[in-house]
Amino acid sequence: MSTRRFLIAGNWKMNHGVADATALVERLLQQDLPSAVDVVVCPPFVSLPATAMLLTGSRIGLGAQNVHSETQGAFTGEVAAPMLAELGVEWVIIGHSERRAMFGESDATAAARARRAQEEGLTVIFCLGETLAEREAEQTLDVIRRQASVLAGLDPARLVVAYEPVWAIGTGITATPEQAQEAHRFLRTELAGLFDDNAAGALRILYGGSLKPANAAETLSQPDVDGGLIGGASLDVEPFSAIIRAAAVLAAGESS
Numbered sequence: 001m002s003t004r005r006f007l008i009a010g011n012w013k014m015n016h017g018v019a020d021a022t023a024l025v026e027r028l029l030q031q032d033l034p035s036a037v038d039v040v041v042c043p044p045f046v047s048l049p050a051t052a053m054l055l056t057g058s059r060i061g062l063g064a065q066n067v068h069s070e071t072q073g074a075f076t077g078e079v080a081a082p083m084l085a086e087l088g089v090e091w092v093i094i095g096h097s098e099r100r101a102m103f104g105e106s107d108a109t110a111a112a113r114a115r116r117a118q119e120e121g122l123t124v125i126f127c128l129g130e131t132l133a134e135r136e137a138e139q140t141l142d143v144i145r146r147q148a149s150v151l152a153g154l155d156p157a158r159l160v161v162a163y164e165p166v167w168a169i170g171t172g173i174t175a176t177p178e179q180a181q182e183a184h185r186f187l188r189t190e191l192a193g194l195f196d197d198n199a200a201g202a203l204r205i206l207y208g209g210s211l212k213p214a215n216a217a218e219t220l221s222q223p224d225v226d227g228g229l230i231g232g233a234s235l236d237v238e239p240f241s242a243i244i245r246a247a248a249v250l251a252a253g254e255s256s
């Protein structure tokens with residue numbers, strides 16, 4: 001039986017300014033969220049201070065959606081890890097496919113950001129996954145291996161990896177549970193090579209890509225799927241908390 005706790009993380013992307021973010025967090029805090037599941041929300045930068053104040057002392061963690069690899073300086077438009085830490089942010093998403101595809105993020109820049117984030121005490125949710133063209137060319141595992149290789153040297157205790165097939169993000173198409181399990185299993189083997197068996201066995205690998213209440217239980221029930229990175233379904237309290245409850249049901253089944 002796995003000792004890994006489920007983690008459900010919401011990536012709000014460029015949604016929810018201060019007023020909406022505050023309202024959503026207040027509603028989430030009113031939910032009786034199951035204690036067996038770790039929960040993190042990742043609002044846009046501008047909404048972090050207000051949500052940080054609300055979440056202090058709660059069991060919902062706060063994450064950012066990106067961070068720069070330098071701690072200060074002439075990097076217009078970027079945000080540094082100490083700035084996030086000062087706000088009480090504990091998590092950060094790095095290497096999301098939207099950053100890779102639209103903002104020039106590469107394996108190397110994502111790795112540098114991840115290293116800095118960890119040095120400043122943040123826990124990294126490192127995203128990787130293949131495009132549709134790569135899957136159709138049967139390059140999925142090669143791509144995962146390449147993208148994961150830059151994790152060498154990071155602290156596995158402050159790392160979560162999110163397998164997010166690009167073709168499943170925001171498309172309504174979810175990887176089948178078998179496709180997710182195959183990728184996660186492979187990733188865990190790669191992580192064992194980068195770290196060691198114990199670290200890889202303890203490291204959480206999230207699935208991301210059109211996870212919804214209707215398909216969450218099936219995907220989360222796979223042995224190497226330790227939670228989800230949720231985009232669209234994290235923007236409202238009902239679907240997000242339904243996914244959290246689905247994970248809690250599975251956690252209760254595993255512990256009985």
Ligand code: PEP
Pocket residue numbers: 011164168169170171172208209210211229230231232233
């Ligand atoms: C994501 O962007 O990380 C994601 C998984 O989005 P969605 O759930 O909307 O596919």
